[in-house]
Amino acid sequence: MGIMLSLQEVTKIYPGAEHIKAVDSLSFDLEEGEICTLVGPSGCGKTTAMKMINRLIPITSGKILIDDQNINRMDTIELRRSIGYVIQNIGLFPNMTIAENIATIPKLKGWDHDRIAEKVESLLEIVNLPAEEFMGRYPRELSGGQQQRIGVARGMAADPPIMLMDEPFGAIDPINREHLQDEFLKIQAKVKKTIVFVTHDIDEAIKMGDKICLLKDGKLVQFASPEELLTEPANGFVRDFVGGDRTLKRLNLLTIKTAMNPDPPVIMQNELPEKAKSMLSELKLDHLIVVDNEKRLIGYVDQEALTKKADEVGDIAQSTEAFLPASSSLKDGLSEIFTYELGYLIVVDEDKKVLGTLREEGIKNILRR
């Protein structure tokens, strides 16, 4: 994958405020398909930096390259039509239906009717709003979350390789925001746009970004992956901005898979209880995981359960909720460990086949690394 967007020594000085550099020789490269979150305290220049990319704000010095082309040499209107733009307050056109809103730029680009209709439908499908129901409705008839999804769909309508998003989920309540973030990441996994995403919320920046660009007073403080930002903050400012709980924040980024002990001892449900007893004493374990012949999780047995009379282990196995798929975040995993009586978590795949166990020590080890 090549470099899609490149900022080189980009500087912005607003007329009338010559002594302040709103953006001060900002440089970074963004590869195709990456999300870069611009984050920092208010007034750090993140929005200014973003708006220079589609020339809503003219650059004072330095240059911005898209696909190796200097944007200052491109026609402004053409440039903007090749960049999706989504803002916090969405700015849907109230006089147009949802379909017309999405079709605005394709229409101006002269796409034919069928191609536009097809695009509108597929985009509505991508953002999870049934086309028949929403196409003919007007923005004011939609909830804030629905409007935001339409905003995202409209931003992607003309197939722009690059999208600029200015706090797109900033005006949404926390529960819906998280939902929209997850949904957006799923969409991004499909469409693979190169995205510049402005936010003031470090948690959102960490969650959404492949790269995080942390700005302060117009200057770049650190440009790094979320993992790197959390483990190796460049200086005290980054450490403060990320927050004292940065180690805990990493729990969100890592999956259970990275910290689990693979292939734990298990017993088939049709074995004799005596075998379970001998395995428990031999391996010095408190519990033994019981599986079926496909290695799918049934439950567990402990010494106490084994005092009951039974022909097969499966009959006395206790079922448990203490399991999660390997792709879940370590944060969820840790929470589950503390929730259930088992004291550890059974890690399964999508078919509920046992892959391993997750224990506190495993999490500690990975966070110290």
Added chain:
Amino acid sequence: MQIRLFYPFIKKCAPFVVTAIIVLLLYKYYGAFKYTSDNLPEFFRLNYEHFFLVIVSMAAAGSVGVFLGIIMTRKGFERFGSAIMAMVNVWQSIPSLGVIALAYGFLPLIGFSGIGVVPALIALFFHAVAPIVRNTYAGVKDVSNDVIESATGMGMTPNQILFKIEIPNALPVIMGGIRTATAIIVGSAPLAFLIGGGGLGFWIFTGIALMDMGILIAGAVPVAIIAMLFDTLLAKLEKIIVSKGIQVKEYQTA
């Protein structure tokens, strides 16, 4: 139970029915029927003149008013805005009779006749242009900045933004200005008679001069009906041209 089904229909028709009954009673009581039918050709001529005054001055005020209102919102023209606004506001603050009198007195000074249809049209135009300019300006200015910013950021040209976004979204407010202006014009049009502009004012002022209620009513009632007609038509027009996405739901026509 049956009545309920017709309720919306009755509600819609009631104002018209009540007005019609009042009109018929007035006509009958003061003998305006007889005066009108005795002078039918003149009745049609005066109506024609009245319509002509209203429609022509309306069209002029509408096009100039909307144009000025939009110009004032364009980049680089903002500084003319307050000057234009002050001017049209002064024009409107002069009472109708005053505007007519000014036209009569002022036009001869610059070499035009102060008598006839043209001075009447000019007077009506100046009187009605203010609410249209003001509403157009306010309507276009009020289109949300977020909407304009996203349109600009998406790559729409200033003209596309004006015609596809700003004007359509300002239409309800612009139409409000046009309806106000129409009410002013229709209300002031009878005064045109005083400077030889013709119209139904002829019968009204004749009726006043002769203290003949029949002639007065024969002139005044058609004026009122024309006023209602224009307002209803403009409301209907508004419903057609304003996008459903911004129409006020509980909207009531005349």
